Amino acid sequence: MPISLFNLTAFFLKVGSILFGSGYVLLAFLRADLVQRWGWLSDRQLIDAIAVGQFTPGPVFTTATFIGYVVAGLPGALLATLGIFFPSFVFVAASNPLIPRLRRSGWAAGFLDGVNVASLGLMATVTWQLGRAALVDPVTVGLGLVATVLVFWLRLNSAWLVLGGGLVGVAVKLFG
Amino acid sequence: MTEKEPGAGQPQSGVPVTRSVGELARLFLKLGTIAFGGPAAHIAMMDDEVVRKRRWLTRGQFLDLLGATNLIPGPNSTEMAIHIGLLRAGWRGLIVAGSCFILPAVVIVLALAWAYVRYGSLPEVLWLLYGVKPVIIAIVLHALWGFAAKAVKGPITGAVGIAVIALAFLGVNEILLLLVGGLGVMLWLN
Numbered sequence: 171m172p173i174s175l176f177n178l179t180a181f182f183l184k185v186g187s188i189l190f191g192s193g194y195v196l197l198a199f200l201r202a203d204l205v206q207r208w209g210w211l212s213d214r215q216l217i218d219a220i221a222v223g224q225f226t227p228g229p230v231f232t233t234a235t236f237i238g239y240v241v242a243g244l245p246g247a248l249l250a251t252l253g254i255f256f257p258s259f260v261f262v263a264a265s266n267p268l269i270p271r272l273r274r275s276g277w278a279a280g281f282l283d284g285v286n287v288a289s290l291g292l293m294a295t296v297t298w299q300l301g302r303a304a305l306v307d308p309v310t311v312g313l314g315l316v317a318t319v320l321v322f323w324l325r326l327n328s329a330w331l332v333l334g335g336g337l338v339g340v341a342v343k344l345f346g
Numbered sequence: 347m348t349e350k351e352p353g354a355g356q357p358q359s360g361v362p363v364t365r366s367v368g369e370l371a372r373l374f375l376k377l378g379t380i381a382f383g384g385p386a387a388h389i390a391m392m393d394d395e396v397v398r399k400r401r402w403l404t405r406g407q408f409l410d411l412l413g414a415t416n417l418i419p420g421p422n423s424t425e426m427a428i429h430i431g432l433l434r435a436g437w438r439g440l441i442v443a444g445s446c447f448i449l450p451a452v453v454i455v456l457a458l459a460w461a462y463v464r465y466g467s468l469p470e471v472l473w474l475l476y477g478v479k480p481v482i483i484a485i486v487l488h489a490l491w492g493f494a495a496k497a498v499k500g501p502i503t504g505a506v507g508i509a510v511i512a513l514a515f516l517g518v519n520e521i522l523l524l525l526v527g528g529l530g531v532m533l534w535l536n
């Protein structure tokens with residue numbers, strides 16, 4: 171499949187429309203087509219693209235922006251971004267009005283309760299894995315504890331915590 | 347007790363749409379800039395801002411939206427932003443909230459991509475997040491605490507929650523766990 175803006179956009183529209191979950195699923199998906207079938211990217215480039223999506227704030231799907239740029243410059247970046255995110259807007263618009271109805275209907279409310287608590291369970295699992303990767307030495311453990319106190323007791327705003335933690339981390343890495 | 351449900355497409359309060367849209371833009375641009383750590387962190391921060399601070403939604407409503415985004419394709423945290431925007435200021439809010447959440451990341455990624463193409467590799471910047479990651483853990487734990495208080499309604503939901511955690515660690519597919527969890531609670535309670 172030749173590289174073209176049309177093919178690029180169509181590909182990311184597809185990804186945005188059918189991809190559940192995140193992380194490894196995205197990697198496998200992108201690799202199958204972009205690297206193995208069409209050769210638009212090398213494995214190295216794909217891994218770097220995923221890393222960029224993970225490292226930057228906001229959605230990890232901005233990996234698409236990176237890939238789009240590498241493959242087809244600025245227009246590619248913008249179209250890939252539009253492609254991967256547009257379906258979400260449609261899905262949300264369609265599903266949003268249904269939610270209060272689910273909540274009101276006896277059976278469906280039970281289903282929703284189950285899905286909600288399952289989502290929590292998945293979130294807890296991911297947090298554990300994040301914790302194992304993040305809390306690796308006395309500094310990080312200390313930061314984690316201090317942040318926990320600040321968040322639970324003092325209700326300090328996330329932005330300050332992220333900034334503070336970031337600065338402490340950088341200082342330790344530079345001077346520690 | 348029935349919770350007041352915001353109708354989709356209508357602003358939630360008497361606040362005029364233009365003011366709501368401005369608020370949404372500011373909030374989600376901010377979140378899009380500081381939300382490191384993946385979807386769990388994004389959602390935790392959104393809960394803090396939208397449920398705790400601004401009380402635009404109750405925790406129950408927020409959780410329902412979260413469950414719903416898990417059932418549709420696409421990135422969950424972005425979809426949460428879009429839901430919140432829609433409920434707060436109609437279709438304009440939908441577009442603005444989602445776009446503003448995505449925009450800061452797009453700008454940063456574009457800069458990194460430009461450097462990548464020019465210099466051939468990524469800059470060594472991963473170490474910058476060394477101090478941020480532990481903080482993110484604290485933020486997510488805080489949100490989980492609040493969520494669990496609302497989502498665990500009794501022994502059934504509690505059991506499902508624990509089972510999902512155990513099975514997820516064993517590598518069972520996430521979507522499967524969500525659907526089985528949903529069906530499990532639905533059938534048990536009815």
